[in-house]
Amino acid sequence: MAFAPLAYVPAPEPGNGPWPTNLRRESDGTVTLAGHHLDELAQLGTPLYLVDQDDMIDRARAWTEAMAGGDVYYAGKSFLTPAVARWMVEAGLGIDTASEGELRSALAGGVRGEKIGLHGNSKSDETLRLALTNNIGRIVVDSPGEVDQIARIAADLDVVAPCFVRVTTGVHAGGHEFIATAHEDQKFGLSLATGAARDVVRAIAKNEHLSFLGLHSHIGSQILDPSGFAAAADAVIAFAGELHEDGIAVPEVDLGGGYGIQYTGEDPAPVSEADMIAGIRQALEEACEKAGIPVPRMSIEPGRSISGPAGMTLYRVGATKDVMTDDGVRRYVSVDGGMSDNARPALYGADYTALLNRDSDAELVPTRVVGMHCESGDIVVKDVALPRDVTAGDLLLVAATGAYGRSMASNYNTVRRPGVLAVSDRGTAWLVRPETWEDVLGLFPDL
Numbered sequence: 360m361a362f363a364p365l366a367y368v369p370a371p372e373p374g375n376g377p378w379p380t381n382l383r384r385e386s387d388g389t390v391t392l393a394g395h396h397l398d399e400l401a402q403l404g405t406p407l408y409l410v411d412q413d414d415m416i417d418r419a420r421a422w423t424e425a426m427a428g429g430d431v432y433y434a435g436k437s438f439l440t441p442a443v444a445r446w447m448v449e450a451g452l453g454i455d456t457a458s459e460g461e462l463r464s465a466l467a468g469g470v471r472g473e474k475i476g477l478h479g480n481s482k483s484d485e486t487l488r489l490a491l492t493n494n495i496g497r498i499v500v501d502s503p504g505e506v507d508q509i510a511r512i513a514a515d516l517d518v519v520a521p522c523f524v525r526v527t528t529g530v531h532a533g534g535h536e537f538i539a540t541a542h543e544d545q546k547f548g549l550s551l552a553t554g555a556a557r558d559v560v561r562a563i564a565k566n567e568h569l570s571f572l573g574l575h576s577h578i579g580s581q582i583l584d585p586s587g588f589a590a591a592a593d594a595v596i597a598f599a600g601e602l603h604e605d606g607i608a609v610p611e612v613d614l615g616g617g618y619g620i621q622y623t624g625e626d627p628a629p630v631s632e633a634d635m636i637a638g639i640r641q642a643l644e645e646a647c648e649k650a651g652i653p654v655p656r657m658s659i660e661p662g663r664s665i666s667g668p669a670g671m672t673l674y675r676v677g678a679t680k681d682v683m684t685d686d687g688v689r690r691y692v693s694v695d696g697g698m699s700d701n702a703r704p705a706l707y708g709a710d711y712t713a714l715l716n717r718d719s720d721a722e723l724v725p726t727r728v729v730g731m732h733c734e735s736g737d738i739v740v741k742d743v744a745l746p747r748d749v750t751a752g753d754l755l756l757v758a759a760t761g762a763y764g765r766s767m768a769s770n771y772n773t774v775r776r777p778g779v780l781a782v783s784d785r786g787t788a789w790l791v792r793p794e795t796w797e798d799v800l801g802l803f804p805d806l
């Protein structure tokens with residue numbers, strides 16, 4: 360059987376593309392993370408999520424340095440544990456949470472409520488009560504009914520709830536471009552166009568149990584340059600100008616997350632944190648000048664750009680087979696995880712890349728790395744050139760799975776969700792321990 364013409368590129372080597380800073384290919388062909396050999400780490404069991412701890416903390420610091428004079432909230436939805444929350448706070452960030460579980464994880468990490476923000480398009484009374492009892496720094500109001508809901512709970516607790524209002528600017532960004540169309544038909548935020556946002560801000564401003572701290576906007580994911588944020592800042596500041604005329608000041612503007620990363624060697628690199636923030640700040644300042652209002656404090660909520668490239672998944676190869684396609688033969692390499700530990704290829708058609716933990720002189724052949732789940736969409740790496748001799752027992756490392764990998768993992772096919780190991784030159788530590796059969800089977804009451 361002839362292999363298809365080599366349409367697929369090999370993974371970039373460590374030191375390039377999506378790999379974290381402390382990953383190396385050693386002279387014997389094996390791969391180490393902060394000095395720890397992958398085959399030793401694999402003794403803990405595979406699949407295994409690995410986090411380059413220093414790389415992740417450096418990425419967080421790059422944002423706080425770029426944002427001097429403003430605030431950075433780490434988007435916990437991308438990957439949050441109490442220890443991660445602590446790393447982030449030590450690096451000068453706050454924590455953005457989007458659920459009671461994320462809020463509880465940040466609090467369990469010892470983060471003071473003042474450093475935490477709470478999002479959600481449908482927050483329960485219990486979650487709001489927990490937030491307000493812990494002196495949460497900001498609650499981002501997302502629908503009209505929340506004004507009364509938060510005010511009722513704040514009154515009951517005899518506190519004043521700090522509120523942001525999430526607005527839909529009509530800007531939707533992602534990938535390389537942004538679409539400045541009315542992106543109104545979705546569940547998040549309050550419309551600028553219909554006046555819903557204005558009504559909610561006014562209601563907050565005149566409620567004695569609520570304080571209005573600022574406006575929030577989040578425009579999308581995988582954004583590589585400042586232009587989409589600049590357009591959003593324009594719209595938010597134009598609205599702040601209107602509020603100013605109503606006698607309502609906007610002390611702060613939070614422009615959300617969505618800063619892009621490289622997943623494969625072919626993905627374009629995003630601009631640096633410094634250039635991104637400089638571009639956004641300039642747009643914000645120009646818009647304020649036009650609106651004749653003071654420049655509000657700025658905050659952002661990056662998640663993926665901090666946790667994504669620092670994290671990887673280590674898999675062990677199982678079955679392999681050569682499959683005839685219209686273009687020739689494609690090699691299928693199965694690994695011991697899949698869509699349960701990384702839902703993104705199945706959910707979004709996301710691309711990844713993988714490298715082999717050894718040297719090989721074998722020819723590179725078009726390969727698809729697939730999982731062990733009973734679905735044909737269970738793809739780990741859609742297209743990569745790997746050596747022809749990849750075989751059962753080999754270790755494959757998949758790049759940039761640190762964001763939305765473990766945080767969206769499932770137990771599909773009754774698998775145990777893998778653990779997440781923090782790795783540095785000082786040692787290793789579980790951020791999340793691997794699930795055991797007792798964890799999984801223990802959920803069944805008849806056992």
Ligand code: LLP
Pocket residue numbers: 434436437455478577579580581615616617618660661662663664703762763
């Ligand atoms: N702030 C808000 C209000 C958000 O909704 C999000 C992401 C972020 C911050 C962080 O965005 P990041 O910097 O991580 O891109 N599960 C999807 C992504 C959904 C993101 C939803 N919101 C994925 O795997 O790509």
